[in-house]
Amino acid sequence: MTAPDPKPQTWTILELLRWTTQHFSDLGIETPRLDAECLLASALGVDRMRLYLDFDKPASPGERDAFRELVRRRAGERVPVAQLIGVKEFWSLPLLVTADVLSPRPDTETLVAAALDRLPERDTDARILEIGTGSGAVALAIASERPRARITATDVSPAALKVAERNARKLGLEERIEFLEGSLFGPVLGRRFELVVSNPPYLAESERSQLAPELAHEPDVALFAGQDGLAILRDLVAGCTAFLAPDGGFALELAPEQAPTVAHWLREAGLGDVITHRDLAQRPRVVSARGPSPPTSEIG
Numbered sequence: 001m002t003a004p005d006p007k008p009q010t011w012t013i014l015e016l017l018r019w020t021t022q023h024f025s026d027l028g029i030e031t032p033r034l035d036a037e038c039l040l041a042s043a044l045g046v047d048r049m050r051l052y053l054d055f056d057k058p059a060s061p062g063e064r065d066a067f068r069e070l071v072r073r074r075a076g077e078r079v080p081v082a083q084l085i086g087v088k089e090f091w092s093l094p095l096l097v098t099a100d101v102l103s104p105r106p107d108t109e110t111l112v113a114a115a116l117d118r119l120p121e122r123d124t125d126a127r128i129l130e131i132g133t134g135s136g137a138v139a140l141a142i143a144s145e146r147p148r149a150r151i152t153a154t155d156v157s158p159a160a161l162k163v164a165e166r167n168a169r170k171l172g173l174e175e176r177i178e179f180l181e182g183s184l185f186g187p188v189l190g191r192r193f194e195l196v197v198s199n200p201p202y203l204a205e206s207e208r209s210q211l212a213p214e215l216a217h218e219p220d221v222a223l224f225a226g227q228d229g230l231a232i233l234r235d236l237v238a239g240c241t242a243f244l245a246p247d248g249g250f251a252l253e254l255a256p257e258q259a260p261t262v263a264h265w266l267r268e269a270g271l272g273d274v275i276t277h278r279d280l281a282q283r284p285r286v287v288s289a290r291g292p293s294p295p296t297s298e299i300g
C-alpha cells in the first residue's frame with residue numbers, strides 16, 4: 001500500500017481517515033481509527049472533534065505532508081501515538097509525553113481509583129508517596145482529586161522527572177507535589193505516608209522478544225524488572241511497612257498473573273484488607289492493602 005498521495009488529487013479529511021484506518025488495521029495496529037484521528041488532528045493543529053465537523057474539507061498539501069510523515073512513523077517504526085503527538089490524556093488531564101517516559105495507559109486509571117478508595121475523603125490532608133512517577137500521571141491524577149493532599153513523587157530517571165515537573169506546572173499542581181530522584185524508598189528514608197502507590201516496571205526480561213513493537217520506543221527502565229518481572233514489586237512489598245503511617249493504604253499495579261503472588265506477599269508482610277482490583281476488561285491489575293495498625297498501647 002502506498003501513502004495517501006498523490007491520488008486522488010484532493011483528499012478530504014474523511015478520505016484520509018478511511019485510508020489510514022485501513023492501512024493501520026492491515027498492519028495489526030490495535031486502535032486504527034483512533035490512531036488515525038489523533039495523528040490527523042495533530043497534523044492539522046485541531047482537536048479530534050473538529051475532524052468530524054470538517055469531514056468534507058480537503059487537506060492542504062502542507063497538511064498532507066505533515067500527516068504522511070506521522071503515518072509513516074506510526075506504521076513503519078511503530079512509534080506510539082502519544083510520542084508522535086507529544087500528549088496523552090489520562091484521568092481527563094492532558095499530559096505531555098516524550099520518549100523519556102512511559103505513555104500513561106488507560107489501565108493505570110484502575111490504580112488511581114484504587115488509591116482514591118484508600119483515601120475516601122476528598123478533603124484529606126494526607127501525605128502521599130508515588131514511586132516511579134514517569135510522566136507524573138498517577139501523582140497528578142491523585143493531586144487533582146485530593147486538593148489538600150501533599151504528594152511526593154519519585155523516579156530513578158532524572159529525564160522522566162523533568163517531564164513530570166513540566167506536567168505539574170502545566171496543570172498548576174506544582175505547589176503540592178515534590179519530585180525526588182532515587183530508587184525505591186531511598187529518597188524518603190525516615191518518612192511515613194498515609195498512602196503509598198506505585199506502577200513499577202513489571203515485565204519479565206524473558207518476554208522481551210514477544211512484546212508489541214511499540215514498547216521498543218519506551219524507556220527500558222519503565223518496563224522491565226528482572227527475569228521474572230517481579231524484582232521491583234518484591235522490593236516494594238518488602239520495604240513498604242517502614243514507610244506507611246498506621247493503617248496507611250498501599251496500592252500496586254501489576255500484570256494479571258502477578259496478582260495472587262503479590263497479594264500473598266502483602267499478607268506475609270503483615271498488611272491486611274488485601275484487595276485485588278480489576279480493570280475495565282475484568283483483568284486483575286491492581287492489588288491494594290492496608291498497613292499495620294499502631295500497637296494498642298499507642299492508641300488513645
Ligand SMILES: C[S@@+](CC[C@H](N)C(=O)[O-])C[C@H]1O[C@@H](n2cnc3c(N)ncnc32)[C@H](O)[C@@H]1O
Pocket residue numbers: 101102103104105108131132133134135136137138154155156157160182183184199200201202221222223232
Ligand atoms: C511503568 S512506569 C510508570 C510511570 C507512571 N507512574 C505511569 O503510571 O504511567 C515505571 C516508572 O518507574 C521508574 N522506575 C524504575 N525503576 C525504579 C526504581 N527502582 N525506583 C523508582 N522508580 C523506578 C521508571 O523510570 C518509570 O518512570
